Amino acid sequence: MNAVLALAPRLRRAGGRDDRLTTALAVAAFTVTTALTLSVIGGLLGFIGRSDHPVGAYQEELAQSYVIFAWVAVVLLIVPLLTLGGSAARLGVSRRDARLATLRLLGVTPREVVVLTVLETAWQGLLGALIGSVGYLALLPVWSRVPFMGSPLSMGELWVGPWVLLLTILVVPVLAAISGMVSLRRVVVSPLGVARRQTPPGLRAVRAVIAVAAMGSFMVATLISGLPLVALAIVLLGTLALGFAAMNLIGPWALGLVGRLQAKMARTPAQLLAARRLVDDPRAAWRVVGGLGLAGFVAGALAVVPLLASSGGDQEMVSGDPTSTATFSGDLMRGAMLTLVIAFLVAAAAAGIGQAATVLDRRREYALQVLAGTPVELLDRVRRREILVPMLLVGVGSAAAALVMMSPVFGFAGLSDPSGLILLFGCLTGGCLLVLGVTETSRPLLRSVLAETQVRPD
Structure with missing residues (x-):
């Protein structure tokens, strides 16, 4: 396992300029996901705060309605944001599958292949989460200019707090690693098929039924x-x-x-x-x-x-x-x-x-x-x-x-x-x-x- 850990950074460098570009794209996707997700959560917490501590008759009577509409907005936005984060972990998947399939054919175990993928996607997610957190802080002055209930939400109301920020920085790499592991099924099950570039099985109509x-x-x-x-x-x-x-x-x-x-x-x-x-x-x-x-x-x-x-x-x-x-x-x-x-x-x-x-x-x-x-x-x-x-x-x-x-x-x-x-x-x-x-x-x-x-x- 130590040899596999030592191999991980060398595999990234061996990919050349294309892999560096793919890594930059993945980090950018995680950055956008983190910054906007924290912004959406901050807006929800701001409306909840006004509902719990209303100021004036307007907020006393209607603040709860704003919370419900904010939850609807969170539901409508969190799915695209999570989808973007999941797609980021799969960027460059065909090139990564080819490299890992070659390693499998050379004797690397499925467990070691999973470890390599987790390391590659998790550090991208971590870097994107850190940059995205900074982006969220930079966006606070922008969101605080949008008026609601007669006055804009202040930056203090939109602040998610240190614990939510820390949790986000920890969760994003975990989600990235899970998404990367899901994409490994072809490599682990049939590395020869990946190396020969065989077309994967088609999608089944049961997807439509479930949807x-x-x-x-x-x-x-x-x-x-x-x-x-x-x-x-x-x-x-x-x-x-x-x-x-x-x-x-x-x-x-x-x-x-x-x-x-x-x-x-x-x-x-x-x-x-x-x-x-x-x-x-x-x-x-x-x-x-x-x-x-x-x-x-x-x-x-x-x-x-x-x-x-x-x-x-x-x-x-x-x-x-x-x-x-x-x-x-x-x-x-x-x-x-x-x-x-x-x-x-x-x-x-x-x-x-x-x-x-x-x-x-x-x-x-x-x-x-x-x-x-x-x-x-x-x-x-x-x-x-x-x-x-x-x-x-x-x-x-x-x-x-x-x-x-x-x-x-x-x-x-x-x-x-x-x-x-x-x-x-x-x-x-x-x-x-x-x-x-x-x-x-x-x-x-x-x-x-x-x-x-x-x-x-x-």
């Missing part, structure tokens, strides 16, 4: 009556989180299905290559566009907010305060837009990091295609096409899934309000353009990879 059942659990939970308000809120938030997380199950399966349909209808080389890549590894495509899918779900779930914000009319929500309704409506819209902005920023970060890592993972494949005479422009079109089609499918499909999940609560009233439709359409359009623009930043990286046609025995 539909998870989403349906929220719709069933909305029919429950007779429970105390707190218990009902816990059940609804739990089933909402379960259905939301199920998007990660059905997403890769749906992309693989679309890839097979595209392959059958392909009329150009770019269409065929993009479809075959989607079929070969739908999980990799989901790591790029999955963040947009989750953000689209958030947009669909919040499409009813304009209707809720305008439903109060001119009546006073707090007795003796004629401005209470306007304050509450403004805070509701402000919170919804802030949630959407964070969700789409996470989606853009996931897309850019995932696309860059995909380009690095396919270095050997690109080199072989160039040596076989494939034009560079064709490969660039394929890269763009394998993002564009899944992006549109995932963005629209996830928003539609959210509307169906929320229909037992609000019906389709949100769709009857033009402002709700405008919000949903604008968010999806802006999110797609943002993700597409971020993925285009990997074009120079692809050009540099294609400039080097030497095939490395990874």
